Amino acid sequence: CMIPVSCGLSSALILTMLSGNVAMAQTPKRALSGKVTTGKDNSPLPGASVRIKGTNNGAITDGTGGFSLQVSDSDSLEVTLVGFTKQVLSARGRTSLTVNLSEGSTGLDEIVVVGYGTEKKKLVTGAIDHVNTQQLEQNHSLRVDQALQGQTPGVQITATSAQPGESMKVRIRGTSTVGNADPLYIVDGVPTYDITYLNASDIASMDVLKDAASSAIYGARAANGVVLVTTRKGRAGSMKITYDAYYGTQNPSHKVALLNAHDYGVIMNEMAINSGSQPYFTMEELGRLGKGTDWQEAIYNKNAPMQNHSLSFAGGNDVSVFSSSVAYTEQEGIIGVGGQSKFDRVSFRMNSEHKMYKDIIIFGENLTYTQSRKRGIGVGNIYSNGIRAVFNTSPLFPVYDENGNYGKPTPINPEEANPVAMMDYQNQNRDRTNRLIGNTYLQISPIKGLTIRTDFGISTSNTDSRSYLPIYALSTNVINLRSRATQGIYRANEWNWDNTINYQKEIGKHNFGVLVGTNANKRVESFLNGYKQDLTKAGLDNAVINNGTTDSTQRIFGADSTATIYSYFGRLSYSYADKYMFTAVLRSDASSRFGPNNRRATFPSVSVGWVPTNEDFFKPTWLDFLKIRAGWGQNGNLPQGYFGYLSTISTQYLGYFFGSGDNPFVGAAPIRISNPDLKWETSEQANIGFDANFLKDFTLTVDVYRKTTKDWLVPVNVPAVSGAANVLLNGGNVRNQGVEISLGYNHTFKDLSVGVNGNIGINRNEITDIPNMEKIINGSTAITFASMPEFYRAQVGFPMGYFYGFKTAGIFQNEQEVSNYVSKEGKIIQPNAQPGDVRFQDLNGDGVIDSKDQTQIGNPFPKFTYGFNINLGYKGFDFSAALYGTHGNQIWDGTHDYSRPLSNYTTEILGRWTGEGSSNRLPRVTDGSELNQNWIRSSDLYIHNASFLRVKSLNLGYDFKQVLKNIPLGQLRLYVAATNLFTFTSYRGVDPEVGYGPTGWASGIDLGTYPQPKTVLVGLNVKF
Amino acid sequence: CSKDFLEHSPVDQQTETSFYQNPDQALQALVAVYNQLNIGDFDNIHLVSELASDNCFGGGGTSDLTWKQWDRGQESSNMNLGVWQKYYTGIYRANVLLSKLEGVNWGADSTLKNTYAAEARFLRAYFYFDLVRFFGNVPLVTKQLTVSEYNTPQATPADVYKLIAEDLKFAAERLPAIAYAGIPGSNYGRVTKWAAESLIGRVFLYYTGYYNQNDLAGVVTKAQAINYLEDVITTGGYDLVDSFPRLWQAAGRSFVGEDNKETIWSIKFTHKGLGNWDQKNGNRMQVHIGIRNQVLNPYYKGWGAGTVNPRLWNAYDGNDTRRNASIISIEDENLTGYAVGDQSQYTGYFWKKYQPLNEGNADSKGGNFQIDNYFDNIVIRYADVLLMAAELNLEGNLSKAQTYYNQVRDRAFLGTSGRKTLTTADGKRLIMEERRLELALEGVRYWDLLRQGMNVAKAAIDNNSSDPQFVVNFRTETQGLFKIPEQEINLSSGVYKQNPGWAN
Incomplete structure (x- = not known):
């Protein structure tokens, strides 16, 4: 099995044989009738081929899945349908039978999408993971990208924010560039950057091309892997109506333990005394503080509803097939006041295919249109992060005062603002996005084996956004004196045109395939936005620019950029007797993003496969199938910028205001040093692996890879005398190497079907070159608060975005320890330290603590990620569970604002140093002025273990068709499901899954994460 | 067809080869040099030098370090990067403009070219003066560099001051002697002859004092410096x-x-x-x-x-x-x-x-x-x-x-x-x-x-206090010069040498 994951999940193969009259007579021919249905829901499968093995006699199932044949007892029946597992059954003693075919099964005839074509899984020579519809459906309470998590080894999916409507960070085989590291998505042949618009139940299959050999066919944009998505198609002869719905509620799974008012008072007093100032509270006042405000409670949207309804129609005849759907999905976020975090989407899909002339001329299209609306609270950096404020605001003042207005801070800290009010006032926004993506194609097959196809696709996305900023005064610094309306439009229009010629020829046991093609692609992006102040009418509904009254403060911004790609590609494949396979791919791409010197680049790949189990000499009884694969190839990655090769003269933000009246003058200067030699970022990858089926029920896939991405397009620091802060250069290598293992077990015990799959992906990321003298790309400072120095960077010899800082060695317990902490020369290393301060390690032994003592203190990348999936079926019951975990990665806990001494703490601070022997980890609490700089240095005090294991989903369903056999439905399944019910982790933050990083190559930095909800839902699947 | 399909040019930007053709574009290039005067955050020379002097302490919030580091002459990694980058960006823009002036079609108006050149050179001198008094030992760049020239070593201060003096002299001589009352309000902020003459006085006093010299790098004598200042007093209005x-x-x-x-x-x-x-x-x-x-x-x-x-x-x-x-x-x-x-x-x-x-x-x-x-x-x-x-x-x-x-x-x-x-x-x-x-x-x-x-x-x-937060100890070994940003030293392949008294 190519993809044990999918095998594991989809093995709910239930073969039921209804034995008829046992006919002992050796009559040569008799009638046999039967029905072919899907294993999953017993719905009829029209168009399946039922053939007497070794003959050309057979039948095709009709619209109800039925067939009838003349058989004799010695016949074997072969039941096949593209996309389903082949079944071979003996006809002996049967007059009728029902065959349940399983989709995406362990069957080696399963079809895998390989890019500009399909291939039988058993012949594939690359590392491709096929994720079929059933896996997605079982987790369909999740979004498409979430549902992929833990399904395929080597694909790490992390939430940067679990806010409804936000996309996940998907990394295939590690982060391989400091530029855009997202995979390429191809939906029905159309390239796109984002698949969150897709409705899970519209997806027929997903194939993840992980290695270079398989993704090389998409050369130019495939360096980060390719995810091929195929939406559902209709089938001839049947009319299927399906209704899927669920409704559920979501809740936070974990609350951070913050100090209550009394404990806050105690800590603040101690902080003041330790820093040489007067305590804030008398003992008596402390006694009166009580619990105070629980800000977390105030921002949670308890029992936040989510629901989904999807109605689909599929069917067709021998000329035309179609599959259409309409779906609505709605999700409220678990954080946010007044419905501020919310997402809904309406989607329509229309796929159809028509035979214009027999099987010779085929025409079809796939179209999906969605309209989604999104409202969200600020997540991300410290200036916009609304969740972080909740952790740092003192519990001393109420959410609302006695008049029902937002509570104001106490005189103790007039600087702090009511975080609920901030969330309310600063997040008055909404987006509406219309997306149309689809393709239309014409396919001509004039002679057997030859297919000529032209495929034109579009992907367009238009977003209207609006926001409203009211007048408010919440604290000294959190004020807004003038109301403002902001309005914006963003558009991305892309077309994609593929033309291919595909020829397959079988000569004896030799199988040849040739594909040649061209691809042209154009993407135009534009935006227009602006704002105006002093509105005549308040409120988000009125947030349009014309509502503003003050022309002098009106601003407007807009831009438009175009990029084009033109490519040629070809693939040669050869196999002999299903034993030896060879594939070679060559793709040549040219992109407008490069200058004429290096506009075009060529990306080759080769791969081979060998199936020892098809050799005569290799017939171990326990081993049913073994294929060994090896591949090598190169892919490209495009820069995100448009004219990196040109020295362009900018007029943006280079002006000056002369004169007593501030007369604006336009300024213009080169903003970049030209680099006409700018060229493609190349990812080179070697992969060796095998797929095995053994002991009938087991599948095992193992892949070992090494992927080197070189010639990054990296804005590197150059000496300032050059006149540029940085230059876009080619250079820099990163190596990702790892092992992926996937083990599956599927068996049917009479009525009980069992599918179990476990997978693990181990990856090591190391930068091997950066093209400047320093060999460093610096991280930013002031990420967690204004005076925080750099704590992550990209550097040769280390993983990308590794955590950088001082190692600590406990707490100085007394003066003696301070004076005993000396260098070899006897110099006191931290002369300014006081008891209770942090002991930093003097790594270079020079007797002082300075930047030369900083080193790697953490890694945001897991040593491995793993998934575990179980599927059980028993009569009408089905049960599934999906687990996902990461191990060996670290989080930088940047949620506490150490630049504001009056910030609230978590209860962890109660374990601080208070005197000799009290703590050897957490220093005494101070206002940050201590000369030892306990928290104002980047150190391992901030590092936390981020390993976790999460029960992502549990589903239990029952198909009432089992007991209500007479209802006119193919299926009536009711189910309950829960997501994120349990998370096992030592991380005390709100969610251990922290994808955030200030740049794409950094991650694992927790500034206040929008956590994944714990969801419980009930659902219904009805098939007519 | 394929070539046309793949050729685009920016819709909102000129390219270096298409720009610098007419006087308006030259003015825009000059404005961008002025623009760099506005750059600066924590690390602007005015604030930093006040913190480093006896006028001010670092202040800010209890956990804010940067201001205190300048106040106390303490280290931090990569400090002063913003200062370094600000001035070299300004110098670069001035150099670009100066190199392009010949190619501009000035038409009949020859004074404009002189005026722009004078302003650009004044600004370049201003940037260099801040740089050289702040860092002491800085590379001297007077043209657009190619990649192979990025490792230009630090120049002697005398050479830098020589350029500053020449640039300021050029500006003082080429800019018109329009007294204050005659300067149109819309021109306030533009460099004047008087600004150039006054800055010569400041540079003269600093260079001759700090480096114990008699004249300004062989370009301006004391008598000339006095004349420049007195010209401002008598005719500047x-x-x-x-x-x-x-x-x-x-x-x-x-x-x-x-x-x-x-x-x-x-x-x-x-x-x-x-x-x-x-x-x-x-x-x-x-x-x-x-x-x-x-x-x-x-x-x-x-x-x-x-x-x-x-x-x-x-x-x-x-x-x-x-x-x-x-x-x-x-x-x-x-x-x-x-x-x-x-x-x-x-x-x-x-x-x-x-x-x-x-x-x-x-x-x-x-x-x-x-x-x-x-x-x-x-x-x-x-x-x-x-x-x-x-x-x-x-x-x-x-x-x-x-x-x-x-x-x-x-x-x-x-x-x-x-x-x-x-x-x-x-x-x-x-x-x-x-x-x-x-x-x-x-x-x-x-x-x-x-x-x-x-x-x-x-x-x-030096500030002695019983309260340790106010203790300041001026480190004479630094000669009052600030730390050259580590990043720049690293990027120069070690060609730049750190100032005395600073690590790395």
């Missing part, structure tokens, strides 16, 4: 504003206005960025020195950096109008609502010069108080020219020196009651003290100390 407090927005209700007759050259700031963090045309220094996190009328708010050393407050005579116009005393002004909060190194004194005001604050104008403060930063005012002229005339023309000195002092005391007599022996000390009081918090003091020698600087800057 500038004068002292009648009352010192009227010079400063925050010092009273009768602010005389920006670009007044005392302003020889200022860096123009505006609130018109309107909260856009990309724009950077606001005066960032103001939010740094603003009273921390509270609005005490008539002042607005800021981060509380550069708390004023009480020694400066105490240095003023009680009748000196400059004390209360330069410094806010929380106690004297009876600002009873003041809360220390997490203000560190609180002294009771804040800057009054450049203190943002509540009335007309940036927020109320539709901007953001963090980035849209808009008081112009006065680089050189007439009082400075008078004091420089007095200093240079001490040996040659004591009475002239006394006259200039009296003008400044009389204005401060609203009459002659504060007069002191200059002598050849003691004149320098008196003038330096006068500069301390007159130009307090204007980014002059630190350099005035350095040019008197390390001993003088150390005696003034």
